[in-house]
Amino acid sequence: xxxxxxxxxxxxxxxxxxxxxxxxxxxxxxxxxxxxxxxxxxxxxxxxxxxxxxxxxxxxxxxxxxxxxxxxxxxxxxxxxxxxxxxxxxxxxxxxxxxxxxxxxxxxxxxxxxxxxxxxxxxxxxxxxxxxxxxxxxxxxxxxxxxxxxxxxxxxxxxxxxxxxxxxxxxxxxxxxxxxxxxxxxxxxxxxxxxxxxxxxxxxxxxxxxxxxxxxxxxxxxxxxxxxxxxxxxxxxxx
Numbered sequence: 001x002x003x004x005x006x007x008x009x010x011x012x013x014x015x016x017x018x019x020x021x022x023x024x025x026x027x028x029x030x031x032x033x034x035x036x037x038x039x040x041x042x043x044x045x046x047x048x049x050x051x052x053x054x055x056x057x058x059x060x061x062x063x064x065x066x067x068x069x070x071x072x073x074x075x076x077x078x079x080x081x082x083x084x085x086x087x088x089x090x091x092x093x094x095x096x097x098x099x100x101x102x103x104x105x106x107x108x109x110x111x112x113x114x115x116x117x118x119x120x121x122x123x124x125x126x127x128x129x130x131x132x133x134x135x136x137x138x139x140x141x142x143x144x145x146x147x148x149x150x151x152x153x154x155x156x157x158x159x160x161x162x163x164x165x166x167x168x169x170x171x172x173x174x175x176x177x178x179x180x181x182x183x184x185x186x187x188x189x190x191x192x193x194x195x196x197x198x199x200x201x202x203x204x205x206x207x208x209x210x211x212x213x214x215x216x217x218x219x220x221x222x223x224x225x226x227x228x229x230x231x232x233x234x235x236x237x238x239x
Contacts, residue, residue, distance in 0.1 A: 027067070030172060031064035032070075033168050037154070037163070039142060039149060040064055040149065042066070042095075045095060068099055068100065069103070071107070072103040072110075073107060075106060076111050077107075077175035077178065077180075082113070082156070086113065087135060088126060088130060089101055089126075090118040090126040090139050090140070092139070096150045100150055108187060110182050111183050112185055113187040114187040114188045114189075116129070119191065119193060121194065122224040122225050122227075122228055123141055123143075126139040126153075127139075128159075128201060129194055130155045130157060130158060134157045134158060135157050136157050138154050138155075139152065141153060195227070195228070208236065216236070
């Protein structure tokens with residue numbers, strides 16, 4: 001529910017509070033907030049082929065659309081939700097993911113939060129960064145789903161997953177109901193690759209001398225795990 005002060009501000013601008021909420025819901029459909037993550041349809045990637053083959057079903061209550069302006073608003077909501085100075089953001093190899101990354105970072109930074117842009121990452125790389133550097137993290141991904149979908153996996157500092165019963169409801173409330181006025185000091189943007197550091201971490205979990213000779217095969221299914229697997233294989237060959 002919009003608070004009294006919000007109602008007063010809305011009235012002074014001549015905009016009914018209910019109309020404000022309708023506009024917020026138009027930007028971000030409440031159905032995108034799922035049990036374990038955020039998941040939505042990317043309208044620009046939907047075509048007749050997608051619908052014909054059942055990849056996108058308008059009757060499916062879980063397949064709600066989300067444009068980049070909605071992603072930006074989710075970034076603003078996450079800034080309020082995390083109440084942190086910095087948030088790590090990574091993305092998978094989907095066509096829409098770089099644009100979503102930019103929109104999310106813009107929303108976070110508009111509320112004064114610094115963004116650590118990790119670039120192309122696997123989900124576990126963002127979780128690693130969250131635990132290693134004790135910052136909240138967001139991975140832009142729709143996991144195994146088709147190209148028409150995208151989403152976000154969200155963790156608090158220390159890689160604690162945000163889902164239903166652990167914060168997703170509060171995040172949805174903030175995104176759908178709060179007013180965001182922006183910060184006088186926009187957050188900074190830092191770009192950093194974690195691949196080498198993450199490969200060091202993974203290889204540090206095992207004793208390679210106990211595993212030779214080794215024959216390695218991997219099928220990453222078009223995921224960023226393939227990038228990580230190649231980097232690990234290269235390091236093993238070197239050493």
